[in-house]
Amino acid sequence: MTKTYDVPLLVLTVATGAIDGVSFLALDRVFTGNMTGNVLFIGFGLAGVSGLPVLNNLVALLAFMLGAVLAARLTRGATGPAKLPRSGLLVLVAGSASTLALAVLWLGTGSPDGIALLVVTGLLALVLGAQAAAVRHIGIRDLSTVVVTMTMVNLSADSRAAGGVGAAWARRLAAIVAMGLGALVAALLTLRVGGSWALLMAGVVMAAGTAMIAAVRRREIAAATDARAAGPAA
Numbered sequence: 001m002t003k004t005y006d007v008p009l010l011v012l013t014v015a016t017g018a019i020d021g022v023s024f025l026a027l028d029r030v031f032t033g034n035m036t037g038n039v040l041f042i043g044f045g046l047a048g049v050s051g052l053p054v055l056n057n058l059v060a061l062l063a064f065m066l067g068a069v070l071a072a073r074l075t076r077g078a079t080g081p082a083k084l085p086r087s088g089l090l091v092l093v094a095g096s097a098s099t100l101a102l103a104v105l106w107l108g109t110g111s112p113d114g115i116a117l118l119v120v121t122g123l124l125a126l127v128l129g130a131q132a133a134a135v136r137h138i139g140i141r142d143l144s145t146v147v148v149t150m151t152m153v154n155l156s157a158d159s160r161a162a163g164g165v166g167a168a169w170a171r172r173l174a175a176i177v178a179m180g181l182g183a184l185v186a187a188l189l190t191l192r193v194g195g196s197w198a199l200l201m202a203g204v205v206m207a208a209g210t211a212m213i214a215a216v217r218r219r220e221i222a223a224a225t226d227a228r229a230a231g232p233a234a
Contacts, residue, residue, distance in 0.1 A: 009143040011209030017182025018202035026195030032124040063122035067129025081224030099203035106196035
């Protein structure tokens, strides 16, 4: 059943790549999903490299961690027939709704700056941190939805060229492509149309991925219910 989550998680990975594209290009060079980049930027900035928005990167880093903490608290100890608990699905729904709301607000008020820019950055990072913590329950390590560095390591280390058997190569390659595809489309939209439209696209993709996960959960629950019903008769 785990494989049925592959496509929805890949869709969420596309959305993350898109949001990172928007945040980097339209929110003053900050990542809201790729925290490795923010850690590096903070280090460069503290070393005296000019032009790096250290405060923005720090806000994104702390908000991402807060989102992960909140989602973990909400989902910890949750049980049920589906791999992703109901509370985890609610986290994803809230994240999709928040992203769409931010996009609509951006469309209506114009590009954020000053405090507003920090708020948007923090909220997007919080959404992606919560998303990453929620989908951990599904248990697919190559589809964290927010980072593909370890996926690249696993793809390479387990490849036939490295003496491995090429385990899960399709899933791993798809995750890398999905992240890049989201970033590519968001960059094109941001540069040619505007960051708000790119964020709206990302929110729609995130909502689609969340809806797909909800459908998988329903099938899991239905299958578990049927199995229990058939148990005594068997």
